[in-house]
Amino acid sequence: MNNFIFENATKVYFGKGCVKEYLACLSGHYGQTVMLAYGGGSVKKNGVYEEVTACLQKAGQTIVEFSGIGANPTYEKVMEGARLARENKVDLILAVGGGSVMDCCKAVSMAAVYDGDVWKDFWASPGVIDFEPLPLGAIVTAAGTGSEMNGGAVITNEKLKIKTGRDYPKCNARFALMDPTYTYSVPKKQMVSGGFDILSHIMETYFSEPDEDNVSDDISEALMRGVIRDLRAAIQNPEDYTARSNLMWESTMAENRIIKLGKRMDFECHQMEHQLGAYTNCNHGAGLAVLHPVYYRHIYRDGLEKFQKFAVNVWGISPEDKTGEELARAGVETLADFIKEIGLPTTLRELGVNESTDLKAIADSCNLAPGSYKKMTCEEILKIFQECY
Numbered sequence: 237m238n239n240f241i242f243e244n245a246t247k248v249y250f251g252k253g254c255v256k257e258y259l260a261c262l263s264g265h266y267g268q269t270v271m272l273a274y275g276g277g278s279v280k281k282n283g284v285y286e287e288v289t290a291c292l293q294k295a296g297q298t299i300v301e302f303s304g305i306g307a308n309p310t311y312e313k314v315m316e317g318a319r320l321a322r323e324n325k326v327d328l329i330l331a332v333g334g335g336s337v338m339d340c341c342k343a344v345s346m347a348a349v350y351d352g353d354v355w356k357d358f359w360a361s362p363g364v365i366d367f368e369p370l371p372l373g374a375i376v377t378a379a380g381t382g383s384e385m386n387g388g389a390v391i392t393n394e395k396l397k398i399k400t401g402r403d404y405p406k407c408n409a410r411f412a413l414m415d416p417t418y419t420y421s422v423p424k425k426q427m428v429s430g431g432f433d434i435l436s437h438i439m440e441t442y443f444s445e446p447d448e449d450n451v452s453d454d455i456s457e458a459l460m461r462g463v464i465r466d467l468r469a470a471i472q473n474p475e476d477y478t479a480r481s482n483l484m485w486e487s488t489m490a491e492n493r494i495i496k497l498g499k500r501m502d503f504e505c506h507q508m509e510h511q512l513g514a515y516t517n518c519n520h521g522a523g524l525a526v527l528h529p530v531y532y533r534h535i536y537r538d539g540l541e542k543f544q545k546f547a548v549n550v551w552g553i554s555p556e557d558k559t560g561e562e563l564a565r566a567g568v569e570t571l572a573d574f575i576k577e578i579g580l581p582t583t584l585r586e587l588g589v590n591e592s593t594d595l596k597a598i599a600d601s602c603n604l605a606p607g608s609y610k611k612m613t614c615e616e617i618l619k620i621f622q623e624c625y
């Protein structure tokens with residue numbers, strides 16, 4: 237295994253009823269004023285807002301609301317939250333939602349106390365945080381990004397058409413409350429998109445060196461089999477607690493740095509999806525679902541052994557009567573079939589990308605990660621986009 241240092245500052249409270257049991261006590265540790273941040277209003281329909289505000293009121297907290305955080309949160313929205321936090325001398329930011337709300341709040345936690353331009357100093361290129369961001373707590377309502385237990389925040393600068401993710405350990409939430417029943421109301425379309433995002437995070441870690449036996453790959457294979465099983469079960473019955481609670485923790489496990497330890501990682505597919513998102517505002521998990529099979533058809537020959545392992549250990553494909561290349565390819569095609577089975581889009585057209593979209597401009601704007609088995613070029617990314625169309 238490669239060398240690593242590991243720390244994760246987020247304390248997790250997991251399970252049915254955890255918000256009612258712990259929130260009042262937790263929120264009191266940080267001061268009087270809590271900024272309650274949420275998205276477009278799902279929390280008001282499913283009862284989460286009521287439950288959370290009741291706990292905060294019980295604790296005697298002053299609540300400042302920061303609402304309307306949209307999918308693919310923008311830098312503009314971050315600045316709105318930062319102004320609100322400063323004006324109201326907020327002591328704790330409470331992010332109630334999925335990845336978009338949590339990510340926006342992480343950036344707000346920095347912007348609310350930083351005098352410079354956080355986009356320029358921390359997202360345009362990686363920076364060093366030598367100050368304390370405002371304390372952040374997360375209440376997760378959708379499984380997918382795993383943002384609740386890392387410092388990652390993906391922010392879109394609409395003016396510059398750039399969507400960038402950075403992971404700053406200082407932005408880890410102090411605590412994360414994870415009640416799987418909160419995810420029952422996530423519409424199927426978003427549930428499968430979040431589920432595929434989990435799978436993507438694991439695959440982008442798994443398909444990278446080292447290739448000799450290692451703990452990360454072992455955990456990753458188990459997690460991938462779990463996500464496939466649990467997504468199928470949650471589609472059958474959205475209120476299957478076992479499936480929903482597994483998905484919620486699989487989402488966290490994929491992104492809480494544990495499986496990344498000692499791995500080189502790829503995440504080129506995420507780079508491509510982020511720029512697609514910057515130009516088209518497409519859904520993150522659905523964008524990944526369109527790109528992954530096509531991307532893997534481009535790279536599997538360069539990581540043949542790992543792709544064979546994936547076919548056998550994740551999808552249960554028999555290696556009998558197959559050449560190594562056939563076996564590896566069968567794994568990729570089974571992944572593509574699964575994407576169709578769970579109802580995710582398979583083309584950019586289905587994703588809503590229209591003919592006037594400048595795919596070349598998007599390809600040219602993609603960050604080229606060092607890659608793992610094969611380093612991409614902007615030309616090859618454009619080919620991938622065209623094949624996805």
Ligand code: NZQ
Pocket residue numbers: 274275276277278279282305306307308309333334335336337339377378379380381382383386387388389390401418419420421422423426429430433491506520521
């Ligand atoms: O806005 P509301 O009304 O709350 O509705 C949301 C939104 O429409 C809805 N939703 C969430 N919980 C719900 C619910 N609807 C009903 N019941 C519930 N319990 O779901 C929709 C999508 O929410 P969103 O937060 O946008 O989705 P997701 O969790 O997939 O987050 C996507 C964002 O996270 C970034 C993505 O790029 C994208 O910007 N990512 C963040 C990462 C990180 N911080 O580590 C890593 C990821 O790779 C990803 O890039």
Ligand code: ZN
Pocket residue numbers: 381433436437506520
């Ligand atoms: Zn993702």
